[in-house]
Amino acid sequence: MEWLGDAVELTVQGALIQTMETIVSPQEISKIFVIGATGAQGLPVVGALVADRKYSVRALSRDATSRRAKALLALGNVSILEGSFADEAVLREGFRGCDGAFINIDGFNTGEKTEIYWAIRCYEIAIEEGIRFFVYGNLDYALKKAGYDSRFRAGHYDGKGRIGEWILSQNLANRDRMGAAVFTTGPYMEMAISAMTPMTPSVEDGILTWRVPLGDGAVPHVALEDCGYYARWLFDNPRRANGMNLEVAIEHVDYRKLAEAFEKVTGHPARYIDTDLDTYWAGPLKAAANFPAGYNADPADKSTMSFRDNFTGFWNIWKHGMIQRDYALLDEIHPHRIRTVEEWLRREDQRGRALGMGSLWERVQPQNMYTSAPLLKLSEDGRKGAL
Numbered sequence: 001m002e003w004l005g006d007a008v009e010l011t012v013q014g015a016l017i018q019t020m021e022t023i024v025s026p027q028e029i030s031k032i033f034v035i036g037a038t039g040a041q042g043l044p045v046v047g048a049l050v051a052d053r054k055y056s057v058r059a060l061s062r063d064a065t066s067r068r069a070k071a072l073l074a075l076g077n078v079s080i081l082e083g084s085f086a087d088e089a090v091l092r093e094g095f096r097g098c099d100g101a102f103i104n105i106d107g108f109n110t111g112e113k114t115e116i117y118w119a120i121r122c123y124e125i126a127i128e129e130g131i132r133f134f135v136y137g138n139l140d141y142a143l144k145k146a147g148y149d150s151r152f153r154a155g156h157y158d159g160k161g162r163i164g165e166w167i168l169s170q171n172l173a174n175r176d177r178m179g180a181a182v183f184t185t186g187p188y189m190e191m192a193i194s195a196m197t198p199m200t201p202s203v204e205d206g207i208l209t210w211r212v213p214l215g216d217g218a219v220p221h222v223a224l225e226d227c228g229y230y231a232r233w234l235f236d237n238p239r240r241a242n243g244m245n246l247e248v249a250i251e252h253v254d255y256r257k258l259a260e261a262f263e264k265v266t267g268h269p270a271r272y273i274d275t276d277l278d279t280y281w282a283g284p285l286k287a288a289a290n291f292p293a294g295y296n297a298d299p300a301d302k303s304t305m306s307f308r309d310n311f312t313g314f315w316n317i318w319k320h321g322m323i324q325r326d327y328a329l330l331d332e333i334h335p336h337r338i339r340t341v342e343e344w345l346r347r348e349d350q351r352g353r354a355l356g357m358g359s360l361w362e363r364v365q366p367q368n369m370y371t372s373a374p375l376l377k378l379s380e381d382g383r384k385g386a387l
């Protein structure tokens with residue numbers, strides 16, 4: 001069943017969606033099927049697609065009545081298709097009648113193995129159903145980039161990264177029938193000031209403190225607001241984007257610089273404490289360490305990675321600098337992109353104040369951080385839900 005919304009509010013979770021008047025390009029795609037639309041990434045992507053009514057979106061959600069699904073409907077030009085991506089009939093219904101697709105399969109639901117299967121089926125069914133431009137929500141194929149060294153193995157990265165490469169190779173033969181682009185993001189910057197993430201900070205003796213196993217490394221964090229712009233750019237520029245792997249980030253964020261920038265922006269003390277992996281896993285994430293990284297992955301399947309194994313590889317990737325970005329290309333594609341963590345913190349502070357959420361310093365206090373709406377839908381749902 002498809003649910004229709006007609007309101008014209010341009011906010012999602014209170015966040016103002018950037019308007020896109022600056023983008024001018026031939027109109028090729030009009031209706032986009034989005035998987036992952038109610039997620040942290042999907043909300044700004046859908047917001048950017050429908051902001052000026054250039055595109056309409058059919059968003060897949062397992063629950064059309066959720067707070068986030070309703071926020072999407074309130075944008076206008078959005079309908080919700082209720083169902084799961086792990087169902088061919090639902091995928092067919094989702095793609096049929098659309099000409100574009102933005103597909104972000106939630107590997108933290110499925111686990112790595114099942115994610116790979118459904119991502120492949122999405123691409124295949126999209127072609128069969130006549131999609132003309134397919135954007136795949138990707139993460140770096142970190143294992144390969146690290147020279148196939150298993151210290152750098154994170155299932156939620158490799159599960160996407162392999163498929164990103166596979167799609168680009170399929171696209172060599174299929175590009176005139178269905179164009180495809182891979183949109184490679186990375187850890188959301190927002191996670192560094194949010195509860196229940198691998199980089200959630202704590203306030204210790206009045207000092208905002210990040211205790212993470214990053215050494216002298218840096219995380220190429222992405223700004224969700226910019227993800228909306230980039231996704232929109234891919235659909236607006238299908239000829240250039242066809243066959244492209246657009247790898248994005250704000251900058252490589254060194255957490256010492258993150259703490260310095262936080263102090264500068266808020267006037268309150270902050271620090272980064274490099275933490276060895278054993279200490280990290282004895283901390284707030286201890287209870288989750290042995291759970292499967294994907295909440296519907298089979299714990300008895302030996303291919304299933306635990307949280308601990310998955311995020312140990314994840315931190316090693318950043319600690320040892322395995323992932324690069326072409327920042328000059330990003331400057332060209334998005335001249336007004338957020339370029340530094342300080343700029344991001346400043347904007348976030350202002351945005352929070354404007355929305356009545358308080359200053360950044362107030363927002364990271366535990367009584368506020370743990371009671372405000374979670375960044376990730378998966379946290380909002382308590383890591384539960386159907387495959």
Ligand SMILES: NC(=O)c1ccc[n+]([C@@H]2O[C@H](COP(=O)([O-])OP(=O)(O)OC[C@H]3O[C@@H](n4cnc5c(N)ncnc54)[C@H](OP(=O)(O)O)[C@@H]3O)[C@@H](O)[C@H]2O)c1
Nearest residue numbers: 036038039040041061062084085107187188376377378387
């Ligand atoms: N956290 C990060 O920093 C980060 C960065 C880049 C990429 N990613 C990747 O992004 C993916 C998750 O997206 P997110 O970050 O936006 O997380 P999120 O906020 O937890 O959102 C999860 C999304 O997936 C949808 N979903 C989950 N299972 C589904 C199913 N069976 N059928 C249809 N939709 C389903 C949810 O929709 P409903 O609940 O409405 O059905 C929701 O829209 C993961 O693969 C993750 O690796 C995460």
